[in-house]
Amino acid sequence: MHSISPSVKPQQIxxxxxxxxxxxxxxxxxxxxxxPELVGVHGEKRASLCRKRGVDEMLxxxxxxxxxxxxxxxxxxxxxxxxxxxxxxxFGSRVLVGWPPVKMWRRKSDDCGRRRANCxxxxxxxxxxxRKVDLCLHDSYQALFLTLTQMFPKKQHDxxxxxxAYYKVTYExxxxxxxxxxxxxxxxxxxxxxxLKILD
Amino acid sequence: MVRGFxxxxxxxxxxWELVFSFLAADADRNAVALVCRGWHRIERRSRRRVFxxxxxAVAPAAAVRRFPExxxxxxxxxxxxxxxNLVPTDWGGGAEAWVEAMAGGWPHLEELRLKxxxxxxxxxxxxxxxxxxxxxxxxxxxxxxxxxxLAAIAANCRNxxxxxxxxxxxxxxxxxxxxxFPESFTSLVSLNIACLEGDMNTSVLxxxxxxxxxxxxxxLNHAMPLEKLVSLLQRAPQLVDLGTSKFSADHHPELLxxxxxxFAGFKHLKxxxxxxxxxxxxxxxxxxxxxxxxxxxxxxxxxQSPELLKLVSECKNLQRLWVMDLIEDNGLIAxxxxxxxxxxxxxxPSDPYGVAPPISLTEHGLVAISAGCLMLHSVLYFCRQMxxxxxxxxxxxxxxxxxxxxxxxxxxxxxxxxQEPLDAGFSAIVESCKDLRRLSLSGxxxxxxxxxxxxxxxxxxxxxxxxxxxxxxxxxYILSGCKNLRKLEIRDCPFGDKALLDNTSKLETMxxxxxxxxxxxxxxxRQLAQKMPRLNVEVIDERRGRPxxxxxxxxxxxxxxxxxxxxGPRSDTPPCVWTV
Numbered sequence: 001m002h003s004i005s006p007s008v009k010p011q012q013i014x015x016x017x018x019x020x021x022x023x024x025x026x027x028x029x030x031x032x033x034x035x036p037e038l039v040g041v042h043g044e045k046r047a048s049l050c051r052k053r054g055v056d057e058m059l060x061x062x063x064x065x066x067x068x069x070x071x072x073x074x075x076x077x078x079x080x081x082x083x084x085x086x087x088x089x090x091f092g093s094r095v096l097v098g099w100p101p102v103k104m105w106r107r108k109s110d111d112c113g114r115r116r117a118n119c120x121x122x123x124x125x126x127x128x129x130x131r132k133v134d135l136c137l138h139d140s141y142q143a144l145f146l147t148l149t150q151m152f153p154k155k156q157h158d159x160x161x162x163x164x165a166y167y168k169v170t171y172e173x174x175x176x177x178x179x180x181x182x183x184x185x186x187x188x189x190x191x192x193x194x195x196l197k198i199l200d
Numbered sequence: 201m202v203r204g205f206x207x208x209x210x211x212x213x214x215x216w217e218l219v220f221s222f223l224a225a226d227a228d229r230n231a232v233a234l235v236c237r238g239w240h241r242i243e244r245r246s247r248r249r250v251f252x253x254x255x256x257a258v259a260p261a262a263a264v265r266r267f268p269e270x271x272x273x274x275x276x277x278x279x280x281x282x283x284x285n286l287v288p289t290d291w292g293g294g295a296e297a298w299v300e301a302m303a304g305g306w307p308h309l310e311e312l313r314l315k316x317x318x319x320x321x322x323x324x325x326x327x328x329x330x331x332x333x334x335x336x337x338x339x340x341x342x343x344x345x346x347x348x349x350l351a352a353i354a355a356n357c358r359n360x361x362x363x364x365x366x367x368x369x370x371x372x373x374x375x376x377x378x379x380x381f382p383e384s385f386t387s388l389v390s391l392n393i394a395c396l397e398g399d400m401n402t403s404v405l406x407x408x409x410x411x412x413x414x415x416x417x418x419x420l421n422h423a424m425p426l427e428k429l430v431s432l433l434q435r436a437p438q439l440v441d442l443g444t445s446k447f448s449a450d451h452h453p454e455l456l457x458x459x460x461x462x463f464a465g466f467k468h469l470k471x472x473x474x475x476x477x478x479x480x481x482x483x484x485x486x487x488x489x490x491x492x493x494x495x496x497x498x499x500x501x502x503x504q505s506p507e508l509l510k511l512v513s514e515c516k517n518l519q520r521l522w523v524m525d526l527i528e529d530n531g532l533i534a535x536x537x538x539x540x541x542x543x544x545x546x547x548x549p550s551d552p553y554g555v556a557p558p559i560s561l562t563e564h565g566l567v568a569i570s571a572g573c574l575m576l577h578s579v580l581y582f583c584r585q586m587x588x589x590x591x592x593x594x595x596x597x598x599x600x601x602x603x604x605x606x607x608x609x610x611x612x613x614x615x616x617x618x619q620e621p622l623d624a625g626f627s628a629i630v631e632s633c634k635d636l637r638r639l640s641l642s643g644x645x646x647x648x649x650x651x652x653x654x655x656x657x658x659x660x661x662x663x664x665x666x667x668x669x670x671x672x673x674x675x676x677y678i679l680s681g682c683k684n685l686r687k688l689e690i691r692d693c694p695f696g697d698k699a700l701l702d703n704t705s706k707l708e709t710m711x712x713x714x715x716x717x718x719x720x721x722x723x724x725x726r727q728l729a730q731k732m733p734r735l736n737v738e739v740i741d742e743r744r745g746r747p748x749x750x751x752x753x754x755x756x757x758x759x760x761x762x763x764x765x766x767x768g769p770r771s772d773t774p775p776c777v778w779t780v
Contacts, residue, residue: 098284098691099666100552100582100609103341103367139289142743184553187285 097140097186118190120171124152124198135190141182145169152198168199209238217246226251245269252276252298253686253711255317256736259767260298264305271310272336273302277317279714279761280664281689283341286716286759288742290774294344295319297772303330311336311362318342324349328356335387336362343369347396351377358382362390362417372398379404383411390417394443394474397421402428409435419443422476422500430458437465443474447501451481459485473497473522480507490514494541497522499548505531513538519575522546525561525582532565536572544578545569549609552582563590570597578603585616586643591625595632604629605640611667611692614644621645627652630660640664650674654681662687672699672719679703689714697724704731712763716740720760722780723753728762729780736765737780738773748778 123130131151138144148169169181173192181189181196220243223229233243247267252258252275264270277293295317302309309331319342327334334357339345351374353363375398381388388408393400402424409415415436420429424445433442449455459482463469469489478501493515498508499522509531512521518539525547527535535542547566550559563586569576570593577600586608595601614621622643630636630653637659641649645668653660654677661684669675675695678688680703688710696719700707707713707728722739729737739748740759769779 096611096692098281098286099611100549100607101284101664101666102549102552102582103283139285188553 099185120193120195122148122151122196122198125200127152133196135193140186141189144181148196148198169196170199171196213242213245216242220246248272250274254763254765255293255295255298256767256770257711257763257765260301261305262767264301268305269308270306271308272313273306273309273311274313274315275317276315279689279712280316280687281691281714281716282316286691287761288740288774288776291740291777292770292772292774293317294772295323295342299323299326303327307331308333310334311338313338313340314342315340316342318344319349320344321346321349321352325352328352331357333359335359336364338362338364338366339368340364340366341368346371347374347377347398350374351380354378354380354385355382358385359387360385361387361414363388364390364392365395366392368395370396372396375399376401376404378408381408386411387414388412389414390441391415392417392419392443394419394421397423399423402432406432406435413438415439417441417471419473420445422446422474425449426459426482427455430455430462433462434465438468439466440468441471441495442466442469443497444472444476445474446477447475447482448477448479449482456482456485460488464488469493471495471497473499475501475503477501478503483507483511486511487514491516493518495520498524502526502550509534515539516541518542520544522548524548524550525559526550527565528560529562529565529568530560532561533568533572536568539573541575542569542573543575544603545573545576546580547582548580549582549607552609563587566590567593567597570594575600577601580605580607580640582607582609584609585613586622586625587615587617588620588622588625588628589615589617591622592628595625595628599632600635601629601633602635603638604633604636605638605664606642607640608642611642612644613642621648623649623652627656630656635659638662641668642666643668646670647674647677650677654678657682659684661685663689665690665693667692669693669695672696675699676702679706685709686711688712690716690718692717694719696720700724701727704728707735707762708732708764710764712761714759714761715757716759718757718760720757721753722748722751722755722757725757725760725780726753734764734766735762736769737762739778739780740776741778742776748780 118135119132120135121130122133133144133147133151135144138147145167148167152167170178171181171189171193172178172195174194178197183189184192216239220229220232223232226249229243229247233240244266245268248270249272250263250267250270252263252273255275255277275295275298277295278287278291281287282291293316295314302312303326307330310333312327312334313336319339324345327337337353337357337360345368347370350363350365350370353360354377378400385408389412398421400421400423409418409432416439418436418439419441420432420443422445424432426446426449429445433439463485466489469492472486472489472493472495475483475486475498480503483503490511491514494517496512496515496518497520498511501524503511503524504526505528508523508527512518512523512527512531513534515521516538518535519541521535521539521542521544523531523546527547532547535545547561561583563583566579566581566583567590569579576598579601580603583606586606615625623646626641626645626649630639636657639653639657639660639662641664647670650669650673653663657663660682663678663682663685665688672695674693675690676699678685679699685706690713695715700720701724725737725739729735738761739757740761741757743758773779
């Protein structure tokens with residue numbers, strides 16, 4: 001993995017400069033020792049001493065489905081199963097909605113100039129044309145994955161319908177690191193995500 | 201002739217009104233209203249304050265009609281768990297219906313306090329136009345409005361004394377809304393704009409501050425640079441309650457001495473908050489006010505332990521302390537020995553989603569506080585480990601606790617020494633603290649703890665439960681005990697139909713019940729709704745689009761909100777909410 005320093009256009013003056021990447025540029029070194037800025041209480045960015053996992057490490061867990069795309073809407077217990085499945089995505093209890101019970105009342109101190117809409121680019125491996133998704137219109141990972149499904153419908157290679165198709169979605173956060181989507185609670189995610197990439 | 205208690209006509213109405221005016225508590229006034237028709241009539245015409253704990257419990261028109269002379273109203277909307285994103289954003293709690301009814305029926309309204317409601321700019325404009333003597337507007341955890349709406353309030357409420365905006369989501373589309381306060385406006389006593397995102401025009405604000413001599417409370421947002429803050433504060437040395445803006449800047453000896461002298465000029469300051477991003481350079485400037493402080497909120501201050509410890513140790517008269525867990529056990533031990541008058545402590549997690557706990561804040565800190573602070577009655581504590589022994593000690597030290605909210609961050613965490621559930625510890629709390637009114641549970645808990653709570657927590661009014669219990673029996677203990685329970689909120693517990701159906705009448709004695717990610721089925725909701733017509737049984741399900749009628753009885757409910765009401769099913773349910 002090599003790192004290309006991107007050409008950056010400072011968007012605003014402040015402690016943190018928001019980078020706008022015009023080109024598809026390289027990834028930062030995975031497993032870097034920099035302490036990542038996780039979003040804490042009230043949207044505050046606080047240094048955490050936990051190490052972020054590099055993408056390699058995460059993709060090693062090949063059997064872990066990130067989200068399930070249902071081609072057929074089935075009744076009753078499937079939904080229970082699906083929501084239970086999402087609840088089982090426990091990376092140390094970090095995917096539970098609204099837990100721990102701290103108010104995620106946001107403080108956008110560093111991006112006062114930011115508009116309400118939170119659009120991020122989405123690209124899928126092997127697909128030339130990227131899309132944009134407005135995260136403000138979504139309130140959960142499930143909602144986001146539904147939108148991504150609609151934007152990038154999965155081709156069935158076998159020709160037969162399978163109940164579920166799995167995507168691996170990664171995102172680039174404000175430090176330039178690529179993370180697996182679903183690691184952190186939704187509120188923390190939307191504060192730090194810069195763009196998305198769907199892996200085939 | 202006066203015949204003892206019986207005749208309301210024995211005295212003129214005004215005499216009774218005067219007598220009733222000494223009854224502050226709503227419960228007392230409600231009791232008075234039940235004595236006889238005469239007293240009912242007199243009481244309703246003389247009631248000046250109304251509190252509506254659930255905006256859907258009564259129709260606005262009915263409330264306004266019954267109490268025509270109200271001067272102060274407080275209304276709450278969404279369930280508490282809306283604070284943690286468990287309630288869909290379109291669930292409801294709109295303020296229009298209430299504001300319209302009040303505009304028509306209470307022209308003399310002076311005070312309005314709304315919590316967790318959706319307030320539009322139209323609402324704010326209606327408020328601004330409708331009440332000639334409007335003095336107090338408090339919006340807490342609301343959303344749906346913008347600074348344009350605030351401009352309308354500023355421009356039209358000539359006698360506004362208090363504008364309290366606490367943790368609202370406010371769209372910033374009118375940067376200069378503060379300038380809409382006319383030059384003749386001088387009545388401001390309290391201004392809290394900490395939740396606003398945008399920059400304030402400092403000179404306009406300075407002008408406003410200067411011409412309001414009665415200003416006692418000023419809470420600013422983070423945006424104002426420290427330099428400007430200082431020149432603003434120099435106009436208001438009479439402040440009692442201050443929320444600063446950003447408390448950091450490049451180190452500048454001149455600025456530092458300005459900050460110091462400004463704070464030294466505060467002779468009456470009792471409450472301090474804000475202090476966003478406080479740096480060690482400027483923090484010592486606060487020391488001069490520490491001794492007079494009774495309330496200190498360091499929620500936004502990213503101060504580390506040594507400075508934090510020094511700061512709180514200076515605050516000998518502190519009654520309320522809100523602080524991040526960066527204070528660590530050592531800091532709390534220092535608080536326990538310095539702040540002997542402490543009544544309320546809240547310790548928040550600086551890194552709630554972190555994996556490794558780098559912070560040395562454990563049960564020891566809380567135990568120390570419970571031992572050293574004899575007047576402590578209210579606790580909110582986030583930590584990562586707990587033992588039954590610690591809880592027992594706390595219970596024995598502080599039987600005067602009225603509010604105990606413990607959040608052990610990882611669900612199902614047992615006593616880390618014995619690996620036992622924390623049943624014994626929490627049981628000790630409810631058995632020892634006879635006046636406990638609010639309790640939040642966490643950690644590994646079985647049905648046993650609910651047995652204790654049901655049996656002992658006689659004054660308990662609000663209970664929050666998450667990831668606890670083994671079976672329905674747990675919920676049954678609560679619903680069949682806890683005679684003063686008003687609000688119960690439960691998430692991720694194996695509680696289901698039987699406990700609900702065995703305790704249906706209990707639900708009408710409570711304000712509301714929230715259950716999410718439990719084991720309740722639609723069939724039970726249907727039975728409950730049928731049996732109890734004065735309950736609204738709302739099923740919330742964001743996953744599906746089909747109408748509720750087509751679902752089978754065994755369909756598992758995602759989220760359930762049950763509340764008593766005399767207004768019947770509401771008419772403003774969004775697509776994801778069904779009233780069964």
